[in-house]
Amino acid sequence: xxxxxTRYVCQNCGQESPKWLGRCSGxxxxxxxxxxxxxxxxxxxxxxxxxxxxxxVELTPEDRxxxxxxxFDRVLGGGIVRGSFVLVGGDxxxxxxxxxxxVAHYLAQRLDILYVSxxxxxxxIKLRAxxxxxxxxxxxxxxxxxxxxxxxxxxQLKPGIVIIDSIQxxxxxxxxxxxGSVSQVRECAARLMRVAKEDDIAIFLVGHxxxxxxxxxxxxxxxxxxxxxxxxxxxxxxxxILRGIKNRFGATNEIGVFEMIGRGLKEISNPSELFLSxxxxxxxxxxxxxAMEGTRPLLVEVQALAxxxxxxxxxxxxxxxxxxxxxxxxxxxxxxxxxxxxxxxxYVNLAGGVKIDEPALDLAVIAAVAxxxxxxxxxxxxxxxxxxxxxxxxxxxxxxxxxxxxxxxxGFSCCVVPRINVEQLTEVSGISIIGADSVQEALAAVLEx
Numbered sequence: 001x002x003x004x005x006t007r008y009v010c011q012n013c014g015q016e017s018p019k020w021l022g023r024c025s026g027x028x029x030x031x032x033x034x035x036x037x038x039x040x041x042x043x044x045x046x047x048x049x050x051x052x053x054x055x056x057v058e059l060t061p062e063d064r065x066x067x068x069x070x071x072f073d074r075v076l077g078g079g080i081v082r083g084s085f086v087l088v089g090g091d092x093x094x095x096x097x098x099x100x101x102x103v104a105h106y107l108a109q110r111l112d113i114l115y116v117s118x119x120x121x122x123x124x125i126k127l128r129a130x131x132x133x134x135x136x137x138x139x140x141x142x143x144x145x146x147x148x149x150x151x152x153x154x155x156q157l158k159p160g161i162v163i164i165d166s167i168q169x170x171x172x173x174x175x176x177x178x179x180g181s182v183s184q185v186r187e188c189a190a191r192l193m194r195v196a197k198e199d200d201i202a203i204f205l206v207g208h209x210x211x212x213x214x215x216x217x218x219x220x221x222x223x224x225x226x227x228x229x230x231x232x233x234x235x236x237x238x239x240x241i242l243r244g245i246k247n248r249f250g251a252t253n254e255i256g257v258f259e260m261i262g263r264g265l266k267e268i269s270n271p272s273e274l275f276l277s278x279x280x281x282x283x284x285x286x287x288x289x290x291a292m293e294g295t296r297p298l299l300v301e302v303q304a305l306a307x308x309x310x311x312x313x314x315x316x317x318x319x320x321x322x323x324x325x326x327x328x329x330x331x332x333x334x335x336x337x338x339x340x341x342x343x344x345x346x347y348v349n350l351a352g353g354v355k356i357d358e359p360a361l362d363l364a365v366i367a368a369v370a371x372x373x374x375x376x377x378x379x380x381x382x383x384x385x386x387x388x389x390x391x392x393x394x395x396x397x398x399x400x401x402x403x404x405x406x407x408x409x410x411g412f413s414c415c416v417v418p419r420i421n422v423e424q425l426t427e428v429s430g431i432s433i434i435g436a437d438s439v440q441e442a443l444a445a446v447l448e449x
Contacts, residue, residue, distance in 0.1 A: 008033040014182045014219060036183050037176035065160070065202075071257060071267045072099070074296070075229060075242050076433070077250015080107075080161065083200045085193050085248065087167075087222065089207040089215045090231030095240055096206050098264050099161050101125075101134060101157070102179040108137030111160030114153065118145040118169030118179075132264040145179065147172045147188050151195055159201065164192065167221075180208075188282070189224050198237030222246065232262075237353035239274070240265065244294065254294030272299035272410055275352040281380060285372030287446050288383050289364030290403035292354045292376040297399075297406035299350040299383070300359060304368035309345045319348030322357050323366070329388060336392030336441050337366075339373055359387035360397040363416070366439060367446045376447050382414045384446060392439045396420040404428055416445050 011034055015026035023030050026307045064079035073079045076086075090096045104113045117125055122141045129135070140157065147170050154162060164170060171179040172444070189205070196203045205225065207215045215222060222228050228246040233239060236261075242256040257271040268274050276299055280286065285304045290297055301427045302321075309315065318326050326348050335342045348358060348365060363386035371378050378384070385403055387395040400421040407415055408431045416444050417425070419435030435443035 006037055007037060009036050009177075009182045011182055014186070034177070034181065035199075036181065055229050056181075065107070065111075066095050067103045068102060069256075069267060070269070072103060072242065075244045075247075075254045075256045076227065077244075077247055077254070081226075081249045082202060083196055084202045084227065085090060085196045085225045085231065086202070086204045086227040087207050087225040088204060088229045088231065089209050090256040091209060091233075094231045094233050095258070095260055095265055096231050097128070097165055098132065098260075099242070099258070100165070100204055100206065102132060104139055104161070104163060105129075105132070105137065105162055105401075108139035112138045112140065112157060114140050114142060114157055114159040114162045115165070115188075116142045116144060116150055116153075116163065117165045118143070119166060126303050131223065131262075140289050143417070144434075145169050145171055147191060152190065154195060154201065155342050160200065162203045163203055164203065164205050165194075166208060168208045178259055179311070186220055189221050232355065234353040239268070239353055241354065246380060251294045255296060255298075266322050272297070272406060274353060275300050278351075279380070282377045284375050284377045285368050287364045287368040287371065288407075290383055290407055291358045291360055291401050292403065293356070298354075298356070299406060300354055300356060300361075302364040302368045303349045304365065304372045305347045306341070306344045306369055306373040309343055314341070314343060315345040315347075317346075318348045318352070320355045321348060321361065323358075325362070326365060328390070329362055330369065332388055332390060332392055332439065333366050333369060337370070337443060338368060341369075341373075344373065359395075360385055361438075362386060362388035362393060363439075363442055367416075367443060370443050371447060374447065378446050379414070381412055382446065383412050384416045384418060384442070386405050386416070386418045386436065386442065388439060394436050394438060394442055395420045400424055401428060404433070406430060408429065416442055 008020050010024040010032045012029040012032045013027035015024055020033050023116055026034050031061055066079045067073055088096050104115055107113050119141050125141050142153060167185060168180040171184050172187045175183050175187050191439045192203055209215055226248045230243045230245055232243060238260045240258040244252055244254045255270040258265040259268055279301060287302050288299055289302055290299050316327060330346060332342055333339045335356055346369060364384040367384050387397055389395055396418045401424060401433040405414050416434045416436060419437045422433055422435040425433050434445045
C-alpha cells in the first residue's frame with residue numbers, strides 16, 4: 001500500500017527534517033526549509049544483474065561520438081560517450097543553450113537528436129536556430145516540462161542524444177512539490193539517468209546556478225551525473241571557457257575556449273596566443289606565466305599595479321586569481337625580499353578575463369608586483385614559472401616540459417623556472433633556462449637590466 005507522508009527539505013543543500021527548522025544545520029541557511037509531500041512505496045525486488053568479467057567487455061571506436069567541436073570534445077575527454085549523463089551549468093546568458101544547439105546541429109546530420117526545452121516554445125527555439133544558421137538534419141524539438149511525457153517521447157523516438165534545457169523546469173507528477181525544488185530535481189535526474197544507461201542514450205542537462213555561482217539544486221545532482229561542465233565568462237569579454245569539473249571518461253579541469261560572436265560560439269584553437277595578443281611592450285608590472293588546465297598548457301599575462309595608498313590601510317584587489325593566495329605572496333615579498341608594501345595599494349589581474357587557480361603562477365605574481373613597485377619592466381622574451389613557499393623558496397611544478405615547450409612555440413626565448421625542474425629540461429633546445437632556488441634569485445634574473 002502506498003503511503004503519503006510529509007517532510008521538510010532544505011532548498012539549498014537538500015537536507016531533510018521531520019519538522020520545520022528556521023536554520024538548516026547542514027548549510028546554515030535561514031528560512032530554506034519547504035514542506036514537501038512524498039509517497040512511500042513498498043520495496044520491489046527485480047531481476048538481478050549478471051556480473052561480467054572486465055576482460056570480457058569489448059569496446060569499439062563507436063563508443064565515442066565526435067560533437068563536431070574539437071574544444072567541446074577535449075573537455076569531454078575525446079567525444080561524447082554513449083549512455084553518458086552530462087550536466088552543463090553556467091550564468092544566465094553565458095551561452096549554454098547556444099553551445100548545445102550548435103552541437104546538436106552538427107550531430108543531427110548523422111543521428112536523431114531530441115532537444116527538449118522547458119523554458120522556450122518551439123517557435124522561440126527556431127528563431128535562435130535561424131540566428132545560428134542551424135537548419136536541416138534530424139534535429140527534433142520538443143517544448144515540454146512533464147517528465148513522464150519526455151521519457152515517453154524518448155522511448156518512442158529512440159534518439160542518439162537528448163538535450164534537456166533545463167532540469168530545473170522539469171517536474172515529475174509523482175512528486176508533490178514545485179518544479180525546481182530539491183525533490184523534483186533529484187527525482188527527475190535519477191529517472192533520466194536510468195533512461196540514459198538502459199537505452200544507451202547520451203543525455204545533456206542544462207543546470208541553473210545560484211548567485212554564489214554554484215549549481216542550483218541538491219548536491220546529489222552532481223554525484224549522479226557522469227560529467228559536470230561549467231561555462232564561465234565575463235560579460236565584459238567575448239571569451240567563454242568551458243571547464244570540466246568532474247569527468248568519469250576523461251581528465252578533469254580540462255578547458256575549451258570559445259568566442260561569442262553574432263552567429264554563435266566560435267572555437268579558439270590557440271588560447272595562449274589569444275590571451276597574449278594585446279600585450280603592451282615594455283610595460284612594468286606585466287609578466288607572462290604558463291599554467292596547466294587539464295592537459296593543456298596556457299600562457300597568460302599576470303598584471304600588477306602598486307601605487308602609494310591614500311588611506312591608512314592599503315588596498316588589495318585581485319581579478320582572475322585567488323585573493324588569499326595573493327595576500328600570502330605579498331607577505332613573502334615584503335618579509336623575504338625586502339619590498340616594503342605597508343603603504344602600497346596592490347592590484348593583480350589576469351589579462352583576458354581568464355580565471356586560474358594554480359600555484360605555478362606564484363612566482364609570476366611576485367615578479368609582476370616587484371616590477372611595478374620598482375618601475376622596471378620584465379623582458380618580453382621571458383616566461384616566469386614557479387610555486388613560492390612561505391620561507392621564500394621556489395618550489396618545483398609538475399609538467400614543466402609541456403609548459404616550456406608552449407612558451408617556445410609562441411616565440412619566447414627565456415624561462416625562469418624552479419632549479420629543481422631544470423634537470424627535467426635537458427632535452428628542450430632553442431630556449432634559455434634560468435633556475436632559481438629562492439625569490440631573491442628569481443627577482444634578480446627577472447629584473448636584470
